Amino acid sequence: MPVARLRRAARESVSGLPREFWWLWTSTLVNRLGAFVATFMALYLTLDRGYSASYAGLVASLHGLGGVVSSLGGGVMADRLGRRPTMLVAQSATAASVALLGFVHDPVAIAGVAFLVGLSANASRPAVQAMMADIVRPEDRVRAFSLNYWAINLGFAVSSMAAGFIAEFSYLAGFLIEAGMTAVCALVVFLKVPESRPVRGERDQGDGVGLGTVLRDGRYMAVVGLSFLVALVFQQGSVGLPVAMGRAGFSPADYGLAVAVNGLLIVVLQIPVTRFIEHRDPRTLLVVSSVLAGYGFGLTAFAGSVGVFALTVCVWTLAEIVNAPTQTGLVVRLSPVHGRGRYQGVYSLSWSLAALVAPLISGAVIDRFGARWLWAMCAAVGTVAGLGYGVLMRRLPREESIVPTREGPVRAAAEASGQV
Numbered sequence: 001m002p003v004a005r006l007r008r009a010a011r012e013s014v015s016g017l018p019r020e021f022w023w024l025w026t027s028t029l030v031n032r033l034g035a036f037v038a039t040f041m042a043l044y045l046t047l048d049r050g051y052s053a054s055y056a057g058l059v060a061s062l063h064g065l066g067g068v069v070s071s072l073g074g075g076v077m078a079d080r081l082g083r084r085p086t087m088l089v090a091q092s093a094t095a096a097s098v099a100l101l102g103f104v105h106d107p108v109a110i111a112g113v114a115f116l117v118g119l120s121a122n123a124s125r126p127a128v129q130a131m132m133a134d135i136v137r138p139e140d141r142v143r144a145f146s147l148n149y150w151a152i153n154l155g156f157a158v159s160s161m162a163a164g165f166i167a168e169f170s171y172l173a174g175f176l177i178e179a180g181m182t183a184v185c186a187l188v189v190f191l192k193v194p195e196s197r198p199v200r201g202e203r204d205q206g207d208g209v210g211l212g213t214v215l216r217d218g219r220y221m222a223v224v225g226l227s228f229l230v231a232l233v234f235q236q237g238s239v240g241l242p243v244a245m246g247r248a249g250f251s252p253a254d255y256g257l258a259v260a261v262n263g264l265l266i267v268v269l270q271i272p273v274t275r276f277i278e279h280r281d282p283r284t285l286l287v288v289s290s291v292l293a294g295y296g297f298g299l300t301a302f303a304g305s306v307g308v309f310a311l312t313v314c315v316w317t318l319a320e321i322v323n324a325p326t327q328t329g330l331v332v333r334l335s336p337v338h339g340r341g342r343y344q345g346v347y348s349l350s351w352s353l354a355a356l357v358a359p360l361i362s363g364a365v366i367d368r369f370g371a372r373w374l375w376a377m378c379a380a381v382g383t384v385a386g387l388g389y390g391v392l393m394r395r396l397p398r399e400e401s402i403v404p405t406r407e408g409p410v411r412a413a414a415e416a417s418g419q420v
Contacts, residue, residue, distance in 0.1 A: 017144055020135050023192040024128065025151055027185045031091075032155025034181025036163045036174040037098060037117070044171045045110070055107065057359075059114045066118025067352040072211065074123035075345015078130050079338065084195045086127040086341075091186035093120035095179045102175025122352065126344035133332040133340055134196035139279075141332060146274035146325035150267065157263040198337050213339065214346050220334050222392055224350045226290075227327060229385040231354030232361070233293050233378050234320060237262060237313070240362035241300065244371035245309065258309040265317045273321050282333075283393035285326045287386040293319035294382015301375040330393075 041063075045056040070090075077086040097116040104110050129145075136144040166174045215221060242255045277285055296316030303309045328347075335343035365374045 014147070016137075016140055017147075018135050020193060020196070021132065021144055023188060024131060024135075025148055027087075027188045027193065028128065028148055029151040029155050030181055030188065031185045032152050033159055034178045034184075035156060035159045036166060036178045037101070040163050040167045040171065040174060041114075044167070044174075048171050049105070049110075051107065059111050061356065062111050062115040063118035064352065064356045066115045066120075067122035068349060068356065070119045070121075070123040071126065071349035071352050072342075072345050073119075075126040075130075075342040075348070076211065077123070078127035078341025078344070079197070080341075082195050082197045083127040083131040083134070083341070084189060084193060087124045087131075087189050087193070088186055090120050090124035090127070091182055091189065093123075095182040095186065098175055098182065099179035102172045102179075122348065125348050126341050129328060129331075129344045129348075130340040131193075131196045133335070133344075134198065138333075142278040142325045142329045143274055145328040146270055146278070149324045149328075150270040153263055153266040153270070157267060211342055211346075214342050217334075219392060220343065221346075222388070223330065223334065224346055226385050226388045226392070227347060228350040228354055229381050229388075230290050230293060230323060230327075231351045232358050233297055233382050233385075234316070235354050235358035236297055236362060236374070236378060237316065239359045240297075240366065240371070240374050241309075243362065243366055244300070244374070247366070247371065248304075250306065250309075254306045254309075258306055258313055261310045261313045262317045262320075265314060266321060269318070270321050273318075274325060277322055277326065282326050282330055283389060285322055286330070286389040286393070289319040289323035289326065290382050290386035290389060292316070292382070293323065294379045294385070297382070298375050298379030300378075301372045 042056045042060065045051045045059060074086060074090065077089070081089075094117065097113055097120055101110070101113045101117060104113055128148075132144055132148065133141065163174060166177065237259060241259065242252070245255045245258070246252075293316050296312055296319055299312045299315060300309065303312055331343060331347045332340065362374055365377065
């Protein structure tokens, strides 16, 4: 009976989603399976090339800066050129720049190419999220975003393990493998993923949505600001936690063991937890997940062993599992159909900025006041974000219906929702 129940739950988790979504999901999984560079870039620069830790940090910052710029640029391209062309350009450019990064040796050239990698790699995210919103029925979007997030983490877990073995053999091989896998993503999009950008009718030809429109949308920008606060908290899992554990006398292997719980839990729990939350009030989910994230990191102040650190990781990972698909679904709900790319781009910007700011904040706080103050700040920030979501989400607008597209590839999704 339990086996039959699990099979039924699995079928229900993946049923009802259009074929185009699964090809997009496959492209995401392949992309993350080949994400080696982010894992071993610092080791490559310091151990293989002999550069300083400061230089490695500079390269990482430039990579993040590229992501900040492309968050907005990718959103504009997704609305103007289309989701599919944006993904093809971004993935092709990523494949070329990652391959080039493996061959350049001059420090200035490495820094410049790292910026290009960040610029191109992040440009496809708004297009992917906008396309999923286009082709998936409103009632299925949280489940679809959750499945995509699951693919991201499954791919990252596998690639992280593989990166260590590949680095021992050849760092260049890692660059070339990632370039090849990214090229495969572009090929999947080219062959199997049709355009989904909604067609404008005569009545809305003049209703253009520019970046100014997004920035003047006070309610949406408040949500983006809250997303930035939550992202600052989650970023501490990769920036504040390893530093704090190191200063407390724990080894890199101890940190790796504790943080590995994050990826494992997401792979195991993301789908069943999504089944539990997908039809629940997003306001409650975001309030609870924000507070849970803050206090999950706050509990780190009391950790004195690897086991206790791992338990705190369990707490904030559960918050991440709930927050990620719910937040993405909220962004779609607050976005006009013809401006989804730009709105998704500004949302992605909140995470890119957090990736830039979080290392600076965590380092300064730990150096001046100690790690316990950092964890107390995480609890405070999570509480503020939770209160903010509670206030802003008292009245949510109705979700917009699926709109027929230029090439008609998502007709199945429209038919499934009774619109065709």
